[in-house]
Amino acid sequence: MAEAEPYVLAIDAGTTGVRCRAVFQDDRQSIASYQEFTQYFPEPGWVEHDAEEIWRAVVATFNDVVKQAGLPRAIGITNQRETVVAWNRRTGEMYGRAIVWQDRRTAQHCQDLDHAGHLATVRALTGLVLDPYFSGTKMSWMLQHGVPRSPDLALATIDTWLLWKLTDGVVFATDPSNASRTMLFDITTLTWSPTMSEILGVPLEYLAEVRPSSGRFGITATSELPLGIAISGIAGDQQAALFGQACFDNGMAKNTYGTGSFILMNVGDSCPPASQGLLTTVAWSIKNSDGTVTTAYALEGAIFVTGAAVQWLRDALGIITSSDEIGPLAESVADNGGVFVVPAFTGLGSPWWDPYARGTVVGITRGTTRAHIARAVVEAMALQTRDAIEAMSTASGQTIAELRV
Incomplete structure (x- = not known):
């Protein structure tokens, strides 16, 4: 070789x-x-x-x-x-x-x-x-x-x-x-x-x-x-994202925006009971040179649909033709015009855990434009993230001072 x-x-x-x-x-x-x-x-x-x-x-x-x-x-x-x-x-x-x-x-x-x-x-x-x-x-x-x-x-x-x-x-x-x-x-x-x-x-x-x-x-x-x-x-x-974003210490957290969004907080070598609609999961285990194994745990908030909602605007509704258009379109209006989107296309994850929830768009009027809907989708990502972060702070007793993305 x-x-x-x-x-x-x-x-x-x-x-x-x-x-x-x-x-x-x-x-x-x-x-x-x-x-x-x-x-x-x-x-x-x-x-x-x-x-x-x-x-x-x-x-x-x-x-x-x-x-x-x-x-x-x-x-x-x-x-x-x-x-x-x-x-x-x-x-x-x-x-x-x-x-x-x-x-x-x-x-x-x-x-x-x-x-x-x-x-x-x-x-x-x-x-x-x-x-x-x-x-x-x-x-x-x-x-x-x-x-x-x-x-x-x-x-x-x-x-x-x-x-x-x-x-x-x-x-x-x-x-x-x-x-x-x-x-x-x-x-x-x-x-x-x-x-x-x-x-x-x-x-x-x-x-x-x-x-x-x-x-x-x-x-x-x-x-x-x-x-x-x-x-x-x-x-x-x-x-892997938690590790790759150098969240090595207790209390450090990251959020990855992809198809869905997943907020993980390093809680060290303790294994806290799952609460507040969050998950307790193994972050990683590392075999040391002396043969011992060090294990780290994490609290997780799982949001099933974030980027997938942008794909929905593009592929199903035709509101945008490219995912890159979502930001400028959402910023082209001052607010959501009273439109709210709950992107529960595959149920709701943390902290609600409702597999039967389904997507909802409310507040549409004759004045609603595609920009309002695009902004409501982006705001839905932020609101779901806030729900999970607030639950995480309550469950851990710690305020997340920094969220790496």
Whole structure:
């Protein structure tokens, strides 16, 4: 193998596309390659991806970066978190499309679990709430709708799928930041929970091995990519953003604006009880040189629709033709003209957690223009963010002095 260049190749498998980026150790500007993949909406409230198409996007963008930058010294993976893939680890056969984090098909299952009295257990063990956002009920749905149960079945998040493909089926693993989004992971013991396995009806043998976020997971072994490159880190996209924006100390917070918005606040090595409609999640775990593992936790406010509302203005309503137009259009009017938008296209997340909420536009008059609607959409992003931040301050007892975006 040719000598590696001084950079890490980051694979970012997001909700709408894959970006691979070369991050150099010296002062060279990073090099990136991006490729979108298809969004499938087979029924109202359902959102699916083709995991093989995601993999092909990884291969294309990875090789494009390597062509420009040379071979990397290591690879890191970050990913959309709660999306679930099912496949056969022996044959590689896919069992349908991936069910995406935005998918709402398990809303009734979550409601049934709530009525059965399981919410307190879910909160205490996993730090989450009973919402179809998380992986556990998606896995349960798959098992109830044709995914064959066998010792070779894999039920996993996108990071695990990509790691398995990168290593040519050798490594089946995940990290705590992703595992903590499944509703099957005990965030105190940092192990899969037999109690949650029983509640959700998802056998633990179908789940990946959990390893620290930072550490050697394996090496590339697929003929589609350069061989022998170390895969040295995995983290869910929002936790990776918390780390990447240098929120290393207790009380530091960030907000990432993408398809949705996700506000995370570092709460150190404590594991606070989930409250105020927020989530408690694992931020990351790092294996130290002496073999010990340091784990950091975070409070999270999850807002399902922010950037997706801009896409809605562009693709569904035709109010704008490019996402870049939203800012100037919203600023072209002094206020929203009495128009308010609640972009609950896939329910409401923090702090409300209502999977049945639906989008609303109110206050329209004969004087309403497309600029008023655009401004109302932008203001909806800010108002949802404020709701989550106020809940976070109440839950933590700390005022967020700085929000990194």
